[in-house]
Amino acid sequence: MKKILVLDGVSASAVDVLKNEYKIVEKPNCSKEELEQIIAEFDAVILRSATKITKDILDKAHNLKVIGRAGVGVDNIDIKEATKKGIVVVNAPNGNTNAATEHAFALMLSLARHIPQAHKSIQNGLWDRKSFLGVELKGKTLGILGLGRIGAALAIRAQAFEMKILAYDPYLSDERAKELQVEKCELDYVLANSDFLSLHLPLTDETRGMINKNSIAKMKDGIKIINAARGECIVLDDLYDALLSKKVSGAGLDVFESEPLNNHKITSLDNVVLTPHLGASTIEAQVGVGVDVAYSIKDVLNGQMVSSALNAVALSEQMLNKVKPYFHLAQSLGFIASNIMHSAFDELCVEFGLKMQEMDTRILSTMALCGALKNILVQDVNLINAPVLAKDLKIHLKEQKSDENFYIRVHIKDKNNSHCIEGSILNNEVYISKIDEYYINFEALGVILLIPHDNVPGMIGQIGTILGKANINIKSMQVSKTNNNGENIMAVLLSLKPSKDVFNDLNKIAGIHGLKMIDCEKIND
Structure with missing residues (x-):
């Protein structure tokens, strides 16, 4: 277990x-x-x-x-x-979206109305209304950095409070901005025109330290900053200086570069609201x-x-469900192509036909790469490490689309040789429909002998005789159409894997050239 x-x-x-x-x-x-x-x-x-x-x-x-x-x-x-x-x-990614959104909004309301400070004042026996004059959210401009799930959810809630929304996100499409009813802007514009600024950014090299003394200098005087995303996005010492000078009139922080905060000097200020990483802390x-x-x-x-x-390649659940039925096809094509190559290769190109035009095919290209690498590597290969392993081996993965009416076609190349293999799905099973110039139709299942040969009398009989003597049953046999040079290819599905001696005997038959044995069971290892 x-x-x-x-x-x-x-x-x-x-x-x-x-x-x-x-x-x-x-x-x-x-x-x-x-x-x-x-x-x-x-x-x-x-x-x-x-x-x-x-x-x-x-x-x-x-x-x-x-x-x-x-x-x-x-x-x-x-x-x-x-x-x-x-x-x-x-x-x-979705389980705490609402909790984090509500916490960011709570920080914004707390800044606007000084709620924590007023509460503490009453606890100290005071009734000081004048010190806690706040502002309304209605009519104010909220700048949101990062319009992912939480940033978008915050925008929707802020609009209910009649706030204007400025959004900065390099990956935000015009259509999505229109759908959310936000104004898509450059970063400097958001900084200069926001009354409140809320961070909802991932931590990357670009976002680390994004809020610093230089970016704060570009902000509207008196801006209030909320961060319930990543503490490392703010240089805390720079924010402290801006709060002290009142360039930034308030900050609501739930996340910090170093946690616990350990009595940073920012905790001494009275214009901050600090919480100990509570964004997802709801039942x-x-x-x-x-x-x-x-x-x-x-x-x-x-x-x-x-x-x-x-x-791995990030796909929506809807798109993932569309491409899943083709996983085995892509991996089988890569595996068989690598077997046919029978040597090191430096390029794998995965071509998608008309039937696949509406799909995000990146993950299928990686599946084909997985199949190809499984044939040449001893270590485990999967969707996660295949691109890394290929990079180490100097194998280039390419993807292209075609207007031809097929499903998936794999091209495998080195400096001197290349092969092409094409396949399809029939009754939920993988079938190979073309190998190089030969049109053929066989199921990618079990142990397969691929036998390129001259089209001469007695070829099938000689192959059957050798396999029969070895008590190996032929489960199916498919032969392609003969090419202009009088050659074709045979795909023989076997009941057992032939021994080395049987393989050598087959290879000695006059007219056979480039015999390949492919164990398709390894595809699923």
Whole structure:
């Protein structure tokens, strides 16, 4: 039975999803040293933000297939190293969207009306109304940096308060901006014209330290800043100086570059609202993210691809369902093409015909690459590590579209040779329909002999005689149309894998050239 390690106090609801099919080990306070000692036992790990999955841990994770983060941020997981090892990393991108959105909005309202400071004043026995004169959100301009799920949800809620929305996001399309009724702007324009600024950015090289003394200088005087995304996006010392000078009149922060905050000087200011990373801390969100990631882990362990995989081609669930039926076709074509090549190759080009024009085919190209690499590498190859392995081998993966009426065609090349193989789906089974110039139709199943040969009398009889003497049954045989040189190709599906001696005897038949044996069972290994 596969084993799953549950860390960081992930919700009981997530464990309930998994406990009937897997052996669950819960260690809510597991140290790094203990994790290094036990990680090799497990097929999957599910965690929140407390535990760090480092290279040292991954080096010992010999059976690990998937890491599930019950939440959105994965800064605590070495995704690059996991990718090299073919380990899928999934998160729960939707489970805490509402909680994080509401928390950002709560910070904005708290800044506007000085709610925490007024509460503390009353606790101290005062009734000081004049010190807490606030502002209304109605009519104010909210700048949102990052229009993903949470940024978009915040925009919708702010519009209900009659705020104007300026949005900066390099990946925001005009159509999406129109749908959300936000004004798509350049960063400097958003900074200069916003009364409130809310960050909803991922942590990248571009966003790290984005809010600093230089960007703050471009902002409207008296701006209020909210950050419930990534603490590293703000240079905290620069924000402190701006709050002290009142260039920034207030800041609501839920995330920090270093957590816990440990008495940073910003905690001494009275124009800040600080919370200890509470964005996803609701009962509903904790259940939601745990359950979401549990189902993703279950799918990965069952050999399924999931839309929440962070180190694979990102597809919507709807598009993923469209391309899934072609996974086996793409992988089979890559595997058989690599077998036909029978040598190192430096380019794999995956061509998609008219039947595939409406699909996002990137993941299918990677599946074809997986198949091709499975034939030449001993180590495990999957969707996650195939691109990394190909890069190390100096193999270039290309993709192109065609107006011809076919499904998928794979071209494999080196400096001197090239081959082309084409296939289709029939009754949910993979069929090869063309190899190089030869049109043929055989199922990509079991052990197959591909026999290029001269079209001469007695060829089929000689092949059948050798296989019969070895007690190997021919399950099916397909022969292509003869080309102009009097040559064709035969595909023979066998009941057993022939021995080396049988293979050599077949290869000695006059007129056979380039005999290939392909074990299609390896495609699914």
